Amino acid sequence: MRLFDKPAHVLHDMLVNKEITATELTKDVIARIDEVEGDVMAYLTQTREAALAQAAAVDEKIAGGKVISFLEGIPGAVKDNICTKGIKTTCASKILENFVPPYDATVIEKINAAKPVILGKTNMDEFAMGGSTENSAYHLTHNPWNTDCVPGGSSGGSAAAVAAGTAIWAIGSDTGGSIRQPASFCGVVGMKPTYGRVSRYGLVAFASSLDQIGPLARDVTDCANILNIIAGHDAQDSTSIDASVPDYTKALVADIKGLKIGLPREYFVKGMDADVEKAVRTAVKQMESLGAEIVEISLPHTEYAISTYYLIAPAEAATNLERYDGVSYGERVDGADIVEMMTNTRSRKFGKEVKRRIMIGNYALSAGYYDAYYLKSLRVRTLIKQDFDKAFEKVDAIVAPTAPTPAFKIGEMVSDPLKMYLQDVCTVPLNLAGLPGISLPCGFSNKHMPIGLQIIGKPLGEETILRAAYTYEQSQGFYKEMAELGGKKA
Amino acid sequence: MVMDGESMKVTKKDVEDVAVLSRLAIPEEEKEQYTEQLNAFLEYVDNLSAVPTDDIKPTAHVLQLSNVFREDVVKPSLGRELALSNAPLKEDGYFKVPKILED
Numbered sequence: 001m002r003l004f005d006k007p008a009h010v011l012h013d014m015l016v017n018k019e020i021t022a023t024e025l026t027k028d029v030i031a032r033i034d035e036v037e038g039d040v041m042a043y044l045t046q047t048r049e050a051a052l053a054q055a056a057a058v059d060e061k062i063a064g065g066k067v068i069s070f071l072e073g074i075p076g077a078v079k080d081n082i083c084t085k086g087i088k089t090t091c092a093s094k095i096l097e098n099f100v101p102p103y104d105a106t107v108i109e110k111i112n113a114a115k116p117v118i119l120g121k122t123n124m125d126e127f128a129m130g131g132s133t134e135n136s137a138y139h140l141t142h143n144p145w146n147t148d149c150v151p152g153g154s155s156g157g158s159a160a161a162v163a164a165g166t167a168i169w170a171i172g173s174d175t176g177g178s179i180r181q182p183a184s185f186c187g188v189v190g191m192k193p194t195y196g197r198v199s200r201y202g203l204v205a206f207a208s209s210l211d212q213i214g215p216l217a218r219d220v221t222d223c224a225n226i227l228n229i230i231a232g233h234d235a236q237d238s239t240s241i242d243a244s245v246p247d248y249t250k251a252l253v254a255d256i257k258g259l260k261i262g263l264p265r266e267y268f269v270k271g272m273d274a275d276v277e278k279a280v281r282t283a284v285k286q287m288e289s290l291g292a293e294i295v296e297i298s299l300p301h302t303e304y305a306i307s308t309y310y311l312i313a314p315a316e317a318a319t320n321l322e323r324y325d326g327v328s329y330g331e332r333v334d335g336a337d338i339v340e341m342m343t344n345t346r347s348r349k350f351g352k353e354v355k356r357r358i359m360i361g362n363y364a365l366s367a368g369y370y371d372a373y374y375l376k377s378l379r380v381r382t383l384i385k386q387d388f389d390k391a392f393e394k395v396d397a398i399v400a401p402t403a404p405t406p407a408f409k410i411g412e413m414v415s416d417p418l419k420m421y422l423q424d425v426c427t428v429p430l431n432l433a434g435l436p437g438i439s440l441p442c443g444f445s446n447k448h449m450p451i452g453l454q455i456i457g458k459p460l461g462e463e464t465i466l467r468a469a470y471t472y473e474q475s476q477g478f479y480k481e482m483a484e485l486g487g488k489k490a
Numbered sequence: 491m492v493m494d495g496e497s498m499k500v501t502k503k504d505v506e507d508v509a510v511l512s513r514l515a516i517p518e519e520e521k522e523q524y525t526e527q528l529n530a531f532l533e534y535v536d537n538l539s540a541v542p543t544d545d546i547k548p549t550a551h552v553l554q555l556s557n558v559f560r561e562d563v564v565k566p567s568l569g570r571e572l573a574l575s576n577a578p579l580k581e582d583g584y585f586k587v588p589k590i591l592e593d
Contacts, residue, residue: 098576099576100575100576102568102572102573102575102576103568195552195553196553209550209551209552235558235560238555238558239551239553239555241553301541303537304537304538304541307534307535307536307537307538308538310531310534310535311535311538318512325513326578327577327578327585327587328576328577328585329576329577329578330576330578331578332578332579334588335588336588337588337589337590338587338588338589338590339513340588341587341588342513343513343515344515346512346513346514347514347515347516350514355512355514356524356527358512358514359505359508359509359512359514359524359528360528360531362508362511363500363504363508363528366507366508366511372539373532373535375548376538376539376543377535377538378548378549378550379541379543379546379547379548379549380538380541380543380546381549382543382546382547382548382549383541383543383546385549385552417527418530418531418534432552433552434552434553459552
């Protein structure tokens, strides 16, 4: 019996009931990596030996009659922009090619306390800048449903690993859709919690007012369980929210009777793929038939979200990436004096998209243009947030597509960055407003590529969107289907 | 940058200036491309100029942030060796950089 195609909660029960051991499970997922990783290429670094040792320790604990917690002994993977003590963390950039963090991110400390099996670090767009993982300085990652297609991004490695069965669960980060869009493209569940719900300490900073860490998993139940582990206040992150963490698994109730769900007309944009629109509208009907009240709403400033995001995110990135100066960590390329050394280092070691965004950011922040661009975008950000505030006076949650298209072909968009930015139209508004969102499978395109449904909540409204997502998920079977690569033939 | 009425145009000189600020060396043959891309980008985000925002406060951060205070107590931190463990060049417990001051 193969194990890699099962969700973590099923495997957890099997471990508790002693039907399997953590070592058997880990070996099965490693075997899966051997079978398909050559086609998918989700990982940048693998930590097999440590993984097997972690599994053996859990087996010993179970044999000793001790109770195990949710992730204990379950193999997963971590995006390579989250610091892991003693394990290389490259951000898929040449500038951090040999960076070995001397500390764990808070989210890793919390996860490690649950004693899972960590299989390695996953591929991504360099510094999380991109929506296809094509901006990795190391290699492409392929979509397990069709290896000619991108897995989405920037958490493309994490999503592809979960979809291919080369990880049972994964951690990603989301600055403008980087968990939700790859989850949508790869047919898995991905959640961006409320800004500040999960500590960012140890997450390599991209755009600090937008970045948030979250889970990618096989189903909503796994997502809720992982959120239980990673959520919470952290004194090391002054922007983390000091609010108590509920038990998110209590929200896994298949009942949305009377729940008011908003359908924002602006999210069904011109140029949206017809299959996506159909799948999402069918899902909305399904939620209505399950007892939800569907309310058409308007978020009038949606059309400005992309421009706003692509000014704010590069401005914050340009500032955050100043630290890569070849002095205290990261690579260095020598030069005649210190300025030349820094310039050589950054010019040779940053990739194209990263440089492009640094240039945009510094331009938007420079004297003379600051008011016209940066400050202007912060004011429009207020309006985008107010749109949501108003909508949430009337509704409990909002549903929308996650991305305007299914996964596109590798190479299809690389020459046109502005077209690529449009991919983010349904996801960036949440980051600008700090809202939680979850993407879960809601159907397939005519080419049998997965389509994601996005459910958006109020600040700290994770329980409501988990409940809505769980109810919808349990009412249909899309989440059960794995990519052919990922388990059908098992 | 040239301001001609409503449109703003980035020049090659602007690209060179921003590159210096960014500590990036842009090869001569790529400067044209950067200029074009930056102009295309600015044209793209120019839809914001149509939004009336005079009375709107900017949002730098979605949370109501307040200062975080704590007692000033000594706590364990990274040791010198660990802190230097990723340094490209180090000497005698210091980060080593090219000479900054003349003799």
